[in-house]
Amino acid sequence: MRYTRLGWLFFIISQFVISQEVSANNLPKLAPFTTLYDYQIVDSRTLEVLSLASLAKRLADKEVIFFGEFHGNHAVHLFQAQLQAKLFQQRPHQVLSMEQFNRDQQDILNRYLDSEIGEKTLIKEAPAWGNYAASYRPLVEFAKQHFIPVIAANAPADTVRCVGRQGKTYLKKLPTRDAQYLPKDPFYSDPTYAAQFQQFMQQGKASHNGQSQPSNSYFAQLLRDNSMAESVHLAHSQYTNSQIIHLNGAFHSNSGLGTVAALKHLNPKLTLSVISPISQTVFDQPSLQSDDLKLGDYLLIVPAQPTDYVQATKRRAAMKAMFEQAKLKTCH
Numbered sequence: 001m002r003y004t005r006l007g008w009l010f011f012i013i014s015q016f017v018i019s020q021e022v023s024a025n026n027l028p029k030l031a032p033f034t035t036l037y038d039y040q041i042v043d044s045r046t047l048e049v050l051s052l053a054s055l056a057k058r059l060a061d062k063e064v065i066f067f068g069e070f071h072g073n074h075a076v077h078l079f080q081a082q083l084q085a086k087l088f089q090q091r092p093h094q095v096l097s098m099e100q101f102n103r104d105q106q107d108i109l110n111r112y113l114d115s116e117i118g119e120k121t122l123i124k125e126a127p128a129w130g131n132y133a134a135s136y137r138p139l140v141e142f143a144k145q146h147f148i149p150v151i152a153a154n155a156p157a158d159t160v161r162c163v164g165r166q167g168k169t170y171l172k173k174l175p176t177r178d179a180q181y182l183p184k185d186p187f188y189s190d191p192t193y194a195a196q197f198q199q200f201m202q203q204g205k206a207s208h209n210g211q212s213q214p215s216n217s218y219f220a221q222l223l224r225d226n227s228m229a230e231s232v233h234l235a236h237s238q239y240t241n242s243q244i245i246h247l248n249g250a251f252h253s254n255s256g257l258g259t260v261a262a263l264k265h266l267n268p269k270l271t272l273s274v275i276s277p278i279s280q281t282v283f284d285q286p287s288l289q290s291d292d293l294k295l296g297d298y299l300l301i302v303p304a305q306p307t308d309y310v311q312a313t314k315r316r317a318a319m320k321a322m323f324e325q326a327k328l329k330t331c332h
Contacts, residue, residue, distance in 0.1 A: 030286040033303045037075045040286070040301040044293040052079075055298060056086035063243065064232060064272040066260060068250035068296060072131050075302035076277050081138035084245060088146060095239050096143045097232050097246040099224070100129050100136055101152035103181040109152050113144050139247070149239060153231035153246065155223045156181050162331035164220035173332040183230040187222045188265055189214075193257040197221060200251065225252055229262030236270065250277055254295045273297045279304045 028049050030040055041050040043058070050058070059065055065087070069076045088094050101109050105126045112122040123132055143150045154160075159178060162170050168187060171179070197218050232246050252258040253274050260274055276296030280286040281304045292299060309315035 027288045027290065030288070030301055033280070033283040033286060036303050036305070037078050038303060039075045039079045041079075042288065042299040042301060044295070044297060044299055047293075050298070052082055052086055056083060056090060058298075059087060059273055060090050061271065062273045063236060063270050064263065065243070065245045066253040066272065066274045066296075067245060067247045068253045068274065068276045068300075069247060070277050070279060070302070070305075071129075071249055072135060073277070073279070073302055073305050074134065076300060077135045077138070079300055079302075080247065081142065084139055084142055087243060087245065088142075088148075091243045092146070093239070093242040094143075094146075095149045095151060095235050095242045095244040096139060097151040097153045097228070097235060097244055098136070098139075099154045099228060099246075099248040099252065100132070101126065101150075102154045102156045103152055103227060103231065104156045104178075106152040109150060113140075113150060115144075136247075149235070149242075151231050151235050153228040155183075155186075155227035158329065158331075160220045160223055161326065161329065163223055164216050165331060167216045168219050170331065175332070178332075181227075183223075183226045185230075185265075186226050187219055188226050188262050189218075189222055190257055190261040192255075193261060194218065196255070196257060221258075225259045226262050228252065228259045229266055232259075232263055233266040236267070250295075275300055277302055 026047060028042055028047050030042075030049070041052070041055050042048070043050055067080050067083075069080065084094075084096070108117070108122060108126050111117050112119070117125075119133075119137075122128060129136070140150060142148070156178065159171075159174065159181070171182060171186065174182070194214060198215075201215070201217065228246065228248060232244055235244055236242075246259070248259055253260045254276050256264075256274060260272070263270065263272070274296040275298045277300045278288065278292050278295070279302060283303055286301055286303075288299070288301070309318060
């Protein structure tokens, strides 16, 4: 059969629509969750439901693996710890990179890994995230036990906060002792990511009056992304032939944007995979949507954790207290 140019266009569009319908109609059937810490793994390309061991085998040749997470979801954190151990069995040369520690905390993190200080000192003096013991202790302890380097990958918290207040020009005010922790390209951005971030902020009722120009919050986000990307890039150069697993909030790596795009910008030849979490509120009938397949190479299906605040007044009060606390910290 011969097609005109217009005919070929309609044919290609029709095939795309059909393929989309097939994907939507053949989404995998997920099993009910039996506990709050259950999880299921789906290959977003083949739509197979995978075991942990099967996933580890598929990741064996990847140089960098992004562990997207919902902070504080312990089904996700259980999965992270278990997959870390499985990957180590295949490739003992491993590096753990973490959003949860900032670049200016690397020295104290190293002191802990070298058993020079105890965990309480690490948590207090770093300081570590409030959920460190419950969420990240297993990964750091595994790394410590097996002499695995741990990279404090994120931008310094004070610098991120002040960029969020004052914008990009704040970096010019930093003294040398603080500027040393900045990435060479702190505000590299993918245009798709900018639109996604703006949509996310609007959903969170923080649309910045609908401004189309990038907000200071977006520049703060980019500083995090580019700091983590550069940290992973440098770790790859330093620890040759090692597999790097990097932990970050899901938004930083979903759809291959954020930190992933920044890393590809630094080294397009890296082989990497993205694991993205999908939260479920219906435990006895978890399900996927076709749009979920775009979020990562592998999807981690987990139960949603209990809601922090049901009443809006309590939620607003908690947010107000958090912002009031942040106001106490000054910028250069």
